[in-house]
Amino acid sequence: MRALRVLSQRDQAIRGRVAAEVTGSLDRADLESAALVAHAAMERETSRVQSARAPACAAGCSYCCHVHAYATAAEILAVAAWLCRSLAPEALCALKERLAAHVARVEPLSDEARWAARIPCALLDARGLCSVHPARPLRCRAFHSCSAEDCRDAFEGRSDLLPSRSPLLARAADAVEAGYDDALVAAGVDASGHRLELGLLRALEG
Template sequence: MGRQKRSLPLAQPTRYTPAVLEGIADGERAALGLSLARRTELGAVSAAAAALSRAEALEEAAAAAEPPARPIACRAGCSTCCVSKVLVMAPEVLRVAAHLRATRSAAELAALAERVRAADAATRGLTRLERAEARVPCPLLDERGACSIHAVRPLVCAAWNSLDVAACERHFAAPAAVPTAPMHSPSYEVANAVLAGLGWAAKEQGLDAAPLELIAALRIALERPNAGERWLARLPVFAAARDAEWQEDRRREA
């Protein structure tokens, strides 16, 4: 099956050319495909875990090879950007759901599931801009405003970085009027190349590789304990979480 190519962002000047990024994605496609080929939920979760580990290593290498103009300002407890729309692949959602089931009590999981449902109801179908303007916080933040699933966070979250906290705050206070904060583009690019590789690997296995909106997909995964089995059986269990904005963007590019 042919691989669907995805658009990868590029900042100039950089050694991370489109060819290099595609090479990273292709390498991850091959490596992550081995886990997905097992056709088990554990294999899918393992693929997501390997992808995040690889993205973190590549980001560290990118920062060493092309140091940012200023230190990356992101710190634990800073949740300014955690009102953004986050796109994920199904294995990432399955990993987050498995982590929550393993680390939360029944009461804690029930309360979290309710917060996820409320956030999904408030944000489903919103564009990136509309989501940022709605300022609905991620339901996975803890009471201190820190990410409660940082160890298993999505690749998009791992990729995002800022060189200026104040610029982040200004942007998210007025997303339509103020540009996003400056960032270390090479780190962002290599992590997104890994995400593309995960998507290509899923597609080659005949699995649904459409980007999913995190909260909508997590609601499904928490409500349906067999979501992983159904995804691996090529059933459209996450169809309601497919991101319409991403699909429209792809149609326009075609």
């Protein structure tokens, strides 16, 4: 029981810390800044609880990137801003065309149908690398697996089991997201999740 109490206290401390940081950014700046603060908090808090059973995730391992990714409106704006800063006009135009075609294909699909069809995220490059990795949403940062074999088996249809995860890492990530949501809700900002590809297309076209 004491261990559970300690974990709960730690979760609440993370949640409160992140909420305060995000609230401060909302007071000073804009939604993009709030998302960036939350992203930095996710990296910091999850790195604190890395254990001997570290995630097996590595560059190019993209089995999990064949589902609908969800992000808040603030995070979508942060991704759009990062792309506008990072890409030349021609590359940005090509990305918008690719996103439009991709959205037309995947938007009618449920989460389950998207996974069954194994349709990759439009932001994956030819090597299976996330092209917006520095700006990726909290959900993408939070998801992890301690076994690449579990992910491969699920992707190839040999298993219906969820990948094994680090309980401490999962709790820390959940606490960060809860703190971020708390700050947005308190500020009257939309904290709901939106499909990343569609939201990003709209943001880039807006």
